[in-house]
Amino acid sequence: MTSAASARQPVYTHLVDGFGTVTITPVDPAADAGLIHGWVTQERARFWGMGEASLELVQEIYEDVDRRTTHHAFIVAREGEPAALFQTYECAEDRVSECYDALPGDVGMHLLISPGEGDPQPGFSASLMEAFLSFVFSDPAVRRVVAEPDTRNTKAIARLERTGFVLGPEVVLPEIDLPEIYLPAKPARLTFLGAPQGH
DSSP states (O other): OOOSOOOOOOSEEEEETTTEEEEEEEOOHHHHHHHHHHHHTSGGGGGGSOTTOOHHHHHHHHHHHHHOSSEEEEEEEETTEEEEEEEEEEGGGSGGGGTSOOOTTEEEEEEEEOOOSSSOOTTHHHHHHHHHHHHHHTSTTOOEEEEOOBTTOHHHHHHHHHHTOEEEEEEEEOOEEOSSOEEOOEEEEEEEEEOOTTO
């Protein structure tokens, strides 16, 4: 296990006025496991479903994500400081597709904002979302972003609504029990954001 900074380079850079430069870099499972473990095991991240995960399990989970071509994980940094964990996935290749009719160009996302230091900064989450959605929609194949926060995570649902996501139905994502990963069933609220005009 190394604590060295990831050698991976950002795949996207976005300047947010009044906020700073946001970089999006693929997760390096070995280098980033400690950082991610520190985030996902906090009470505030309980809806991430990894509160009891060991450091080794977190690394194994992101090694599994890293091997996939349909699922991706990124560390989002502001001015070089890690600020969030974002994940994207092809909806047609994910359990969410069992809960709605996934369309070509549908990309799912998960978001975990870092705990941060000091008082919450107004607009912090919104600025990170702006940068990340700019990144996702920079792929011309993406027609729509789908998010499925836990139905009990009212703060995340409200944040998505403020960003422009349209609320869809409440569903139950089915359990996944595979040798390399286990995900319990999850009550979720589907939300949708279409690509910008001219995309």
